[in-house]
Amino acid sequence: MTYHGVLTKMQTEFSQPIQYYLVFENDFLNMNQLLDKTVSIRFVKFQCLNCGLDKPIYRQGFCKSCFFEIPQAADWIMRPELSTAHLDKEDRDLDYEKKVQLQPHIVYLANSSNVKVGVTRKSQIPTRWIDQGAHEAIEIVEVPNRYLAGITELALKDHVADKTNWRTMLKNDIADEDLVVWRERLMPYIPDEAKVYFIANNSETHLEFPVHKYPEKPKSLNLKKELNYTGKLTGIKGQYLIFEDNTVFNIRANEGLVVDISIT
Template identity: 60%
Template sequence: MQYQGVLTKMQTEIGNPIQYYLVFEDSFLSINQLLNKEIEINFVGYQCLNCSKKKKIFRQGFCYDCFYSSAAVGDWIMRPELSTAHLGIADRDLEYEQKAQLQPHIVYLALSSEIKVGVTRKTQVPTRWIDQGATQAIAVVEVPNRYLAGITEVALKNHYADKTNWRKMLQCTAESCDLILEKSKVESLIPVEVKDYFYSQKNDVFELKYPVLKYPAKVASLNLDKTPTFQGKLTGIKGQYLIFENGTVFNVRGSEGYIVTINV
């Protein structure tokens, strides 16, 4: 059977294990059902997720022009401490930025490749943790806007990683840790203006199980621009990656905006 469409990040559903879906305009594909089966991925072309034009993807599923003009990919996305909507100051589109920034945000510790600190909108829990391939996560603070979350993350980056090592995450080599203990160390490290938002009474550790039959010893990333056709046996799904028997891994989110056919 063949499926065709524009890649966007896999949709997920919490479960044991997590359920993954590729959603296209006219169809969807349950990725969990493809485990231990041969699949073929063919690169067809590009389609910008913002303007829908058949233009080469620059970053995050956007063409060059849209990446530098759309409010959806402003610098405050990757660097929340740059958020200014709480001051009534626009970056690209104040109305959009107020909706995105002026809502509850969570600063968390997660175990993926190692313990890392991160920021997400409260509505994106636990999706954000799943997308990063975290096996455990714990909320540290809940703040009313993205700026406060950003300055908290900046303060904690001096003590914890803020990026996931995707190779280690996919090989599942992270050492076990006590996230409750780590959280107890954080209260003295967060900015003064955030201390009232510290989760002092909540110590719930979120556990995440992924549909992986076998973790690879070594990994090699599939780049559709360089390898437009790939075939292999799917042996796992973690984060936003498909893991194949030969150690090839495919970052679906990193290929957003690519038009593909998938034969199963």
């Protein structure tokens, strides 16, 4: 059976283990049901997630012109401390920026390859942790806007990592950490403006991923270069498909690619 559509990040359902869904315009796949089956992926063309044109994808599923124009790809997306909607100051589209920035945000600790600090909208918990492949996470601050979350993350970056090592995460070469202890250790470094929003009495969230076999030496599939790939699916973690031959395919990093997916 063959499915056709443009790749967007897999939708998830928080259960034990996490349930993954690849959603196309007219169809969807429960990826968990494909474990231990042979999956073929073929690159067809590009389709920018904004303008819909067949133009090379630049970043985040957008062509280059859209990336530098639309509010969904502005700098404050990746660097929340640059948010200005709370000042009524526009970057690219103030209405959009107010909608996204002026809502509750969480600063959290997650353990995927190591303990790291991150920021997300409250509505994206636990989705954000799932997408990062974190097997445990904890909320440390809940603030009313993106700017406060951004300056808190920035302050904590001096004392804890803010990046995930994707190879370590996929190999599952990770140690359990006491994130409550980490939270207490980092509390003194929270900026004064955000200290009142510190979360003192919550516990860790634990996540289980549908993986039958972890790769020993993960190698990333470049579908734009290879054009076709076939392999036996043995796991899903973060936004990665994991195959028996150690190949891994990052769905999130390939948003905007139109593909055919066949299952045998």
